[in-house]
Amino acid sequence: MPQWFVKGLRRGVVTTRYPAHADSSASILPTPPGFRPEELTSQIADSLVQICPSCALTRAGDELIFDAGACTACGQCRESAPRAVATSGEFELATTDRSALVKRIPLLGEAGQ
């Protein structure tokens, strides 16, 4: 019993101060992708839809529909098209409305890369 008490006194407070202040560990978390619409061509969009293992990406005409709720932050989309997809760094994704997690990304890239 005295051991952890002394150790605790030496270490100081380890509890995060989130949500009052940002937590330092947030920067290393894997997060959903952030897309660059100007780099997204129809071809790339199709390949991204194929590659997503959790069916978070679908095509609808000239839009890429991204379901942030289904995304597992695996990073496959980013690795396959690093110019078109970066990491978003967003982890505070809670919502009361499921449909708000479904985002539409326009495909503004030139076809035929």
Next chain:
Amino acid sequence: MTPHTPVTGSSAGAASADTEKAAAEALRRSVTSQFGRSLHIRTLDTGSCAACEQEIRLLAAPHYDLQRLGFFFTPAPRHADLLLVTGPMLRAFGVAAQKTYEAMPGPKLVVATGACALGGVFQPDAFSFGSVDQLLPVDVWIPGCPPSPLALLQGLLVAVDRLAERIPRLGFVAGSES
């Protein structure tokens, strides 16, 4: 308070859906104000890989310490205010999930967390419902695979209206974040 028919997330009838959403919002706000600054959480694993459970368990550890925010874990649904559901709602678990939900006295909240519970990863088939809201009425969704304890904390605080949602402002477009 929560509509007792499962919300399927369809956006048919946008205008009526908006008013419905607004009404549900208002109702939820009035209910969550009743909880004050204390909430008892009952976790429910409907067939997940337990990664979400490990993150949820970390919430009670000294670093994240959800008790300083007034949240407590309880195993008894009779004492719980909020049901934290993970997993793709396996059909074999349906009866147990229904019983747990009904054993909680109102007012109650349901929070679905993890990509499985939100409908990703597994499609509805012979073994699973696919997502939690096929069976239970969900109030708050927390994405992640698994959601980090910080994401869970944000989700719980959104559920009790102590933090605003950030999703409406996010577009997942690189370089144009707010």
Next chain:
Amino acid sequence: MTALVLFGIAAALWALAAMTILVAGMAGAGIRVSCGLSALGGAAVLAGGVAALLSGNSRVVSPGGSVVAGSLQLQASSLAGIFSVLLGVVAMAIALYLPRSRKEPSAGTALYLCAYNLALIASLAVLASGGVLTFLVAWETMALLCYLLILHRPRSSQVAGGAFWFLALSEIGFVLIVAAFVILAARTHSMQLDVIAARAHLVPADWRDTAYLLALTGFGFKAGLVPLHVWLPAAHPVAPADGSAFLSGLIVKLGVYGIALFAFRLLPDGPAWRGVLTMGVGAVTAAIGVLYALGERDIKRFLAYSTIENIGIIVIAFGAAMTFLSYGQRALWAFLLLAGLYHVLNHGCYKTLLFLEAGVTEHATGTKDMDRLGGLARVMPRSGVIAFVGTLGIAALPPLNGFVSEWLIFEGLFQGFRTHSHLVGILIVVAAATLGLTSGLAIYAFVRGYGIPYLGMARTRQAAEATEKDQPVAGPALLAMACVALAVGAPLVLVGMARAIRAATGVVLRPILLPGKLTVIPAHTNFSGFSPTYLAVFLLAVMIVPILIYRAGRPRAGSEVAPVWDGGIIAFRPRMQYSAMTFSAPTRVTFEALYRPSVSVHRASDDPAGRSGPVHYESEATPIFERYLYRPVVRAVEWLADLVRPLQSGDVNLYLLYVFIAVLVAYLIVAV
């Protein structure tokens, strides 16, 4: 004089009841008339007991007898008065219970009822006896009649075994009682109890102590002191419910009466070790009684062990009283005697009630096994409430009567420091600590004893279909009211008993005992005070506050009815509830050294999950007294009998030779 007249009326009524049932047979009216007469007899005894309490020892009446048997000597003593009150209440309650419980009369019922009424007369004779011979004859008659009562359903070896244990231990006890009485009668040259008491100081001290020890052991067989108690759990389950109620409610108390007779009337003055020994025996009895009670599934065996526990409590009080007297603390002597006798009265009431309710349960569901019952309070509401009153009483929870008497005993024991002896003071504190352990375990045991059968969900179809229609309710209800009256009206009861104590011991307790009309002071004013009446009123009043808060603050919306939370199991069956044995498992683990359970597990297959067949689990507590005490004694007796057997050769010539030798020896002794 009035008390004896009333006792005589009661005996006549009971004799009439016995004859009525023999003559009228099993016609419905016959039972009702007989039981009505029996109840009237009970009322007469009750009145007589109260009269005896208040008027002190009456003179001895000898209504004749024969030269051979000695004269019949009757006396209504105040000590017996308290036990007579109990006899009256128990007789009335059982008489009210009998008609409805015997709706399907069998061949033996008429004889049973006849034997029962005669047993009542015999018990009354034991209490009203003023002389040694009357006492012994009445005692033996009572024991034999109770043997007949236990044997009412003699179809199984278990019944015969239980009855045999009762008779065997009763006879051994009788021998010791005769020895004790013979010592006193021989030394004081009198057969009248009054005269023996007056001349007790003439008996040499070691003979006095021997007589007391013989009496303690002899009456201990009947009262159920450990290790002389083994007949109780054997006989109670096999006797019919009212027979068990009579045994536990009254017969066991006759053993206590015998101990009280020797300890307080015939041989009051004695060395301290007598009191300490008695107290120690009582403490061991109480602890072992409740510990074994916790391991029982059969309701009647459970109640039998609980009786043993309560007898232990009474004997602790008596032993402490004797200890205090040997240190000159006369007020505490009288006070603890009062508390012990009060506990006798209380225990008689609620134990009889619980046994009668066990009979109602057995009749309604066909089983005595707690694990086959459940939810009875919902299907049998009146019985549930009455059994609850009895349970509160026996668990010694305020505000009922068990609490009052146990509290008084505690208050007496806590004053052990007044003996001014370190050793004895510590021993009294140890006894008080044992009493505390016993009380705690008793609460635990009776939460189990009431909760498993009466609360929760029904575990079997029989329990779910039980009904209260045509079940006896008047008898148990009378006892429930008596329990409440004894609690709330404790000051009145104590006033009456203080009069009796004054007659029995010569100590005037009344002014110290009840200074204000309603507060009880334990013998010394500078120690503590307690008011049972105020406590009862206060508890009821305090319950109003939460009720008011609830009514004021409850949510206005309606409430929801949801199924019980079962962990989300798909097929929840009521058998998955707590069972009686799992509820008491913590004590079995803690006191494993006492129980020494033998566990056997048989699996139908090797599958560790038990999927391919049932798993048979059996656990039994080692019967240490039967195995390590009684069996060696029985073997020794058998060995002795084998030695002697050659004498019984069957040869007439050899027998004639024995007669010749015996006559020769007799001549020589007389001549020399």
